[in-house]
Each structure stands twice: as structure tokens, then as C-alpha cells.
Amino acid sequence: xxxxxxxxxxxxxxxxxxxxxxxxxxxxxxxxxxxxxxxxxxxxxxxxxxxxxxxxxxxxxxxxxxxxxxxxxxxxxxxxxxxxxxxxxxxxxxxxxxxxxxxxxxxxxxxxxxxxxxxxxxxxxxxxxxxxxxxxxxxxxxxxxxxxxxxxxxxxxxxxxxxxxxxxxxxxxxxxxxxxxxxxxxxxxxxxxxxxxxxxxxxxxxxxxxxxxxxxxxxxxxxxxxxxxxxxxxxxxxxxxxxxxxxxxxxxxxxxxxxxxxxxxxxxxxxxxxxxxxxxxxxxxxxxxxxxxxxxxxxxxxxxxxxxxx
Amino acid sequence: xxxxxxxxxxxxxxxxxxxxxxxxxxxxxxxxxxxxxxxxxxxxxxxxxxxxxxxxxxxxxxxxxxxxxxxxxxxxxxxxxxxxxxxxxxxxxxxxxxxxxxxxxxxxxxxxxxxxxxxxxxxxxxxxxxxxxxxxxxxxxxxxxxxxxxxxxxxxxxxxxxxxxxxxxxxxxxxxxxxxxxxxxxxxxxxxxxxxxxxxxxxxxxxxxxxxxxxxxxxxxxxxxxxxxxxxxxxxxxxxxxxxxxxxxxxxxxxxxxxxxxxxxxxxxxxxxxxxxxxxxxxxxxxxxxxxxxxxxxxx
Numbered sequence: 001x002x003x004x005x006x007x008x009x010x011x012x013x014x015x016x017x018x019x020x021x022x023x024x025x026x027x028x029x030x031x032x033x034x035x036x037x038x039x040x041x042x043x044x045x046x047x048x049x050x051x052x053x054x055x056x057x058x059x060x061x062x063x064x065x066x067x068x069x070x071x072x073x074x075x076x077x078x079x080x081x082x083x084x085x086x087x088x089x090x091x092x093x094x095x096x097x098x099x100x101x102x103x104x105x106x107x108x109x110x111x112x113x114x115x116x117x118x119x120x121x122x123x124x125x126x127x128x129x130x131x132x133x134x135x136x137x138x139x140x141x142x143x144x145x146x147x148x149x150x151x152x153x154x155x156x157x158x159x160x161x162x163x164x165x166x167x168x169x170x171x172x173x174x175x176x177x178x179x180x181x182x183x184x185x186x187x188x189x190x191x192x193x194x195x196x197x198x199x200x201x202x203x204x205x206x207x208x209x210x211x212x213x214x215x216x217x218x219x220x221x222x223x224x225x226x227x228x229x230x231x232x233x234x235x236x237x238x239x240x241x242x243x244x245x246x247x248x249x250x251x252x253x254x255x256x257x258x259x260x261x262x263x264x265x266x267x268x269x270x271x272x273x274x275x276x277x278x279x280x281x282x283x284x285x286x287x288x289x290x291x292x293x294x295x296x297x298x299x300x301x302x303x304x305x306x307x308x309x310x
Numbered sequence: 311x312x313x314x315x316x317x318x319x320x321x322x323x324x325x326x327x328x329x330x331x332x333x334x335x336x337x338x339x340x341x342x343x344x345x346x347x348x349x350x351x352x353x354x355x356x357x358x359x360x361x362x363x364x365x366x367x368x369x370x371x372x373x374x375x376x377x378x379x380x381x382x383x384x385x386x387x388x389x390x391x392x393x394x395x396x397x398x399x400x401x402x403x404x405x406x407x408x409x410x411x412x413x414x415x416x417x418x419x420x421x422x423x424x425x426x427x428x429x430x431x432x433x434x435x436x437x438x439x440x441x442x443x444x445x446x447x448x449x450x451x452x453x454x455x456x457x458x459x460x461x462x463x464x465x466x467x468x469x470x471x472x473x474x475x476x477x478x479x480x481x482x483x484x485x486x487x488x489x490x491x492x493x494x495x496x497x498x499x500x501x502x503x504x505x506x507x508x509x510x511x512x513x514x515x516x517x518x519x520x521x522x523x524x525x526x527x528x529x530x531x532x533x534x535x536x537x538x539x540x541x542x543x544x545x546x547x548x549x550x551x552x553x554x555x556x557x558x559x560x561x562x563x564x565x566x567x568x569x570x571x572x573x574x575x576x577x578x579x580x581x582x583x584x585x586x587x588x589x590x591x592x593x594x595x596x597x598x599x600x601x602x603x604x605x606x607x608x609x610x
Contacts, residue, residue: 024434026513031440034425034484041481042447045458052457110341121342123596124349130592130599131353132542134560135581138567139356142574150355153372184352189603196604245451248544252564266545269453274549279457286454297449301442 053284059277072284082285084260085268092179092250092264093243099183100239101232104190109220111191112198122195125188133185137252140181144168144253171261174254178262182249186242190235197231198224230303237300241293265289356585359578360384367575383579396569400580402554403562408587410472410558411540414479419533421480422487427517429488430495431503441488448485452545460549470552478550479540486539487532490605494528495521531602534595538588559584 021029053072057065076082111122128136143150144167155161167177201224209219247266250256256263256271263271269289273282359367360383362376386393387400428434429441459478460469468474498521506516522529544560551557557565563580570576592599 020512023432027428027432027434027437030428030432030513031425033421034444034488037421037477037480037484038444038447041459041478042450042455045455045462046450048458048462049454106341107345110338110345113338115335115338115342117342121345123593124346126592126596126599127353127589128349130538130589131585132560132588134542134544134563135356135585138563138577138581139352141567142359142578143352143355145574148368148370148372148574150372153370153374157371184348188349192600193604196600241449245453247453248560251544252567266451266453270545273457283457286451286457289451290454293449293451294446297446300449301445 049283049286052279053287055280057278057280057283059279065280068280072281073288076281076284076288081268082265085263085265088175088262089244089246089264089266092175092182092246093240096179096182096186096243097236097239099179100187100190101236103183103187104235105194105232107187107191108194108198111195125191127188128185129189129192131185133248134252136181136185137249140177140184141168141253144177168254169258171258174258174261178250178253181253182243182246185249186239190239193235194228194231197228201227230306233303234300237296237303241296241300244292244296245289356578356581359574360582361579362575364573364575383576384583387576387579387583396566396576399554399557399565400562400583403557403559404583406472406554406556407541407559407584410475410479411537413472413476414483414540415533415536417476417480418483418487418536419529422484422532423491423522423529424517425484426488426491426495427513427521429492431500432513441492444485444488448482448489450482452482456546456549459546463550469550470556472556474550475543475547475556475558478546479543483536483539487536490532490535490602491525491528493605494525494532498524527598527601528605530595531598531605534591534598535602538591541588 054067054069055065056068056071107125111118111125131139146152146164146166146169149167151167152161152164156164166173168174205223205227206219209223210216214222245266246264247270250262250264250267251270254262256267265285266289269282269285272278272285276282358374358376361379361381363378363380366373366376366378382390386397388404390397393401425444429437463469463474468477502520502524503516506520507513511519542560543558544564547558547561548564551561563577563584566577566580
């Protein structure tokens with residue numbers, strides 16, 4: 001190493017001595033390309049969306065774009081359709097996240113047991129998550145098909161149903177079918193993340209609790225659960241953020257129907273902007289959704305920060 | 311007899327314990343079988359539907375094992391000669407998706423790793439809030455950005471080009487890369503950097519020659535997840551693409567549903583082809599994928 005120093009020491013008397021850049025210059029140069037992409041594709045559009053949301057822009061009346069101030073926001077916040085779509089998104093979020101967390105925890109605990117062939121489950125569990133969202137939606141749309149679907153065939157063949165049911169075109173059931181498809185795909189991800197949390201807990205802790213007379217359930221509740229709580233919270237916030245802005249799976253399975261029964265807030269915003277050609281209201285809706293997500297994101301980053309320090 | 315007595319009396323509680331253990335094992339293995347069936351059955355049905363003859367798919371009662379198996383639809387959508395309109399769009403989408411997802415991965419990995427190194431190793435003012443700002447952009451819902459992006463891309467004559475989607479996808483994949491790679495780089499001892507610096511390496515040379523080789527597993531994990539994110543995206547593509555020039559697989563499948571709403575066999579075949587690359591990646595590189603997923607959300 002000393003040789004390295006000697007050969008690289010600047011030679012006095014040479015016209016130019018290469019001085020290293022200050023660290024913050026280097027940092028600026030390293031971050032600049034990423035920042036440029038974000039600036040062009042996120043910051044500029046975000047500012048433009050804020051501007052657009054203050055006007056009544058309709059593509060069916062080109063050239064006539066009156067300034068309405070916060071009118072678009074006020075209109076949405078006082079509209080029954082907006083709140084109905086928001087509640088649908090919240091309903092989807094709460095139910096699917098709760099199911100994914102509950103089933104994911106059960107699956108993670110199962111994969112953590114010293115069972116033979118558990119490698120098989122651990123290997124295959126990733127497959128539903130890897131299936132593209134659109135293909136997953138397409139697959140469930142086909143399974144739930146009222147006339148030729150596998151769900152009806154299975155349920156009638158085992159005797160649970162007497163006659164074929166309408167699933168996706170039934171406004172009472174459609175949201176449940178979308179939730180089912182989402183839970184099937186995302187539970188494995190939750191399980192994988194929770195399994196990593198479980199594996200970071202030393203098995204001696206659980207053993208010690210059992211030696212002290214705790215039952216398996218007590219050991220889980222009082223030892224394991226508190227230790228993996230940070231991971232559970234993070235998964236909870238991450239899933240909530242994803243679920244609230246749900247679009248793809250709903251769009252492919254039901255298109256927001258029947259009779260708007262699955263019209264979540266993102267579907268509502270998309271339909272307002274692109275089927276109603278109403279860009280001003282669409283931009284305002286986008287901002288309202290972003291606001292909710294950013295509150296959740298702040299909670300998430302806080303949790304991560306606390307976990308990082310711990 | 312006398313010698314056997316204690317053994318027998320010891321065995322009696324032993325049977326109770328063994329019965330409980332057996333019950334527990336039966337429960338756990340039973341749960342495992344249920345989990346495997348639930349995971350695999352929908353997949354199996356998608357695969358069967360993709361090769362079953364149309365008559366079998368429309369049979370009532372449903373034939374779970376099709377009487378006729380045909381690969382015609384796979385051929386029609388991929389290599390068959392004289393493709394019809396839908397097959398042509400599907401093939402174009404396959405190419406577009408591959409180009410876009412690969413380009414996004416390369417671009418985001420290059421730009422993101424560079425920034426991640428700065429966040430992990432260099433001291434500069436505003437470091438902590440800047441990385442939070444990057445993360446915030448990653449979490450923004452597409453629906454909030456899509457209207458202005460649509461107008462900007464139209465104004466730049468980039469609408470309906472793969473380039474537009476590459477740039478847009480890079481904007482949410484890059485912050486993800488920064489986040490995960492910063493975590494990986496922080497686990498590497500900075501003594502390695504110092505040694506290389508003393509040897510006269512510039513920061514860039516340290517990154518390329520020291521950090522990248524050591525962080526290779528992390529780079530692979532991150533790159534695979536970046537690819538999957540780009541392959542999966544739908545909403546931006548739905549708005550930005552118009553023709554075969556830039557339509558990606560999710561959009562092509564969405565069109566398929568509109569055009570062939572009742573041709574379930576063809577839909578299943580298209581779905582299987584679109585799912586193959588990510589499913590194979592997840593299966594083959596499972597270790598890397600799981601490492602990347604947990605690094606992103608658990609360790610931070």
C-alpha cells in the first residue's frame with residue numbers, strides 16, 4: 001500500500017496537480033442523472049397537474065378552459081360519486097390487507113416449521129406473486145366466468161352449489177371476487193416478508209418461553225409476535241398504500257362494474273379523465289389520491305426509520 | 311418380565327405424547343397440502359385452458375382433463391406463419407415489453423447505483439431529505455401524474471413510442487434501485503473503498519472496480535425486481551400507447567379481452583406467454599428475488 005502512495009503522490013513542479021473534487025461535488029455528479037429523470041417525469045408533471053387542477057379543462061370543448069380555483073376539489077369533496085368510490089377503495093384496502101396479513105402470517109408460520117417437503121412450499125409460494133397482475137386478473141376473470149368458469153363447475157360438482165352462480169356480474173359479489181383474486185396473488189408476498197422476520201428471531205427465545213411453561217400459543221403471542229411486530233407494521237402500511245390505489249386488477253376483472261360496484265377511487269379518476277374527457281377534474285382527483293398515499297408513505301418511512309435505528 | 315416392566319410403564323405416557331405429536335404433524339402437513347393446492351390449482355387451470363381444445367373448455371359439466379390438447383394457439387401467437395391482426399399485435403407487444411423492460415432495467419440500474427453509492431458513502435448537505443424525496447416519488451400513485459405526462463409526451467411527439475414508457479418507468483424504478491442498493495452498499499465495509507482510494511482510485515473507479523463486484527448479488531436481486539416491475543406495469547402503458555409501435559403485453563391482453571371476450575382459450579394462451587418470463591425469473595432466481603424483496607421492505 002505504501003508503494004501505492006508513493007507512485008500516486010503528485011510530483012512537485014509539474015504544471016498541473018490533480019486535486020480531488022470536494023465530496024459534495026462528487027455526490028452532486030453521482031445523483032444528477034437520477035435527479036434529472038425524477039425532475040422530468042415526476043416534478044414537472046406534478047407541478048403541471050397542480051396547475052391543471054385549477055382549471056375546467058374538458059377535451060370536448062377545446063380552447064375554453066376557464067379558471068375555477070379550488071372549484072374542482074370542492075366539487076369532488078362534495079360529490080356522492082367521489083365518496084362512494086373512496087369508500088369502495090377503503091373497503092377493498094381494509095378487507096384485502098386484513099386477509100393477506102392474517103393468511104400470510106399463518107403461511108409464514110407454516111413455512112417456518114421444521115417439516116419435510118417445506119422446501120416445496122417455500123419454492124412454489126413465490127409463483128402467484130410472480131404472475132403479472134394483468135394475467136392474474138385475466139385468470140380469475142376466466143375462473144369466475146358465470147357459464148364456463150371453473151369456480152361454478154367445482155362448487156356444483158362437490159355439491160356446495162346447486163346451480164351456477166353469477167359472480168362478477170353480481171354487484172353484491174363482484175368486489176369479493178376481486179378481493180379473492182388479489183388475496184391469492186399477494187398473500188405469498190406477505191408470507192415471504194413475514195417469514196424473513198420470523199427467521200431473524202432466535203429460536204432459543206421461543207424455546208426458553210416454552211421451558212418456562214408457556215404453551216405454543218402463549219409463546220407466539222408474548223414472544224414471537226412482539227418481535228416481528230415491526231415487520232408486520234411495515235407490511236401493513238406497504239399493502240395499504242398499494243391497495244388504496246388499486247387499478248389494474250379491477251379494470252381487467254370488472255372494469256369498475258357492475259353498476260359501479262367495484263369502481264374504486266383510481267378507476268373513478270381514470271373514468272373521469274379519459275372517458276369523461278375531463279382533465280381538470282381528473283388532475284384534482286389525482287392530487288386527492290396522492291394526498292392519502294403520501295400520508296401513508298410518511299407513516300411507512302417513519303416506521304422504517306424507527307426500525308433502522310433499533 | 312421384570313426388566314420389561316419399567317419400559318412398559320415409561321411407554322404409556324409416551325404414547326400420549328406421540329399421539330399429540332402425530333396429530334400436530336397431521337395438522338401441519340394437512341395445512342401444507344391445502345396451501346399447495348390453493349397456490350397451484352388456479353395455475354394448473356390456466357395452463358390447461360391454454361392448451362385445451364375449445365370444445366372442452368365450453369363443455370358442461372366441465373371436463374377438468376381435456377379430451378383434446380392442441381398447441382395451435384401457442385403457435386398462432388408466437389411463431390406460426392401468416393398471423394392475424396391479434397397475433398400480430400401480441401407479437402409486437404412481446405417485443406415491446408422485452409425491449410422496454412430491459413432498457414428500464416439497464417437505465418435504472420446505472421443511474422440508480424450511481425446515486426445509491428453517493429447516498430451510502432458520501433457526506434453532503436441535504437442527504438437525508440433528498441433520499442426521502444426520492445422515496446416519496448416512488449410511492450406517488452401513477453394516476454396523479456398521468457394526465458400531465460400524457461400531454462407532455464404528446465407535445466414532445468413521444469406518445470406511442472417505447473422511449474416514452476422507458477423514461478416514465480425509469481422514474482419509479484430508479485428510486486427503488488437507489489433505496490435497495492444504498493442498503494446493500496452500506497453493508498460493505500468502507501475500508502475497501504479507503505484502500506482503493508489510497509491506491510489512487512477516483513470515486514467512480516471505486517464504485518466500478520470495488521463496490522460493483524462485491525455487491526454483485528445485490529445488483530442481481532435489484533435488477534430482477536426492476537425488470538419485473540417494468541414488465542407488470544399497466545396504467546401508464548394504457549394511456550401512453552396507441553398502436554403496435556409501443557403497446558406492451560398488459561395492454562395487448564386488455565385489448566384481447568375487448569376483442570375476444572369469449573375466446574377463453576386464446577386469452578389463457580396469451581396469459582401464459584405473458585406470464586412465462588416473470589414466472590421463470592422468479593423460479594430460477596428465487597433466492598435473489600426473496601433477498602431483494604426483504605431488503606426493500608424489512609431491513610430498509
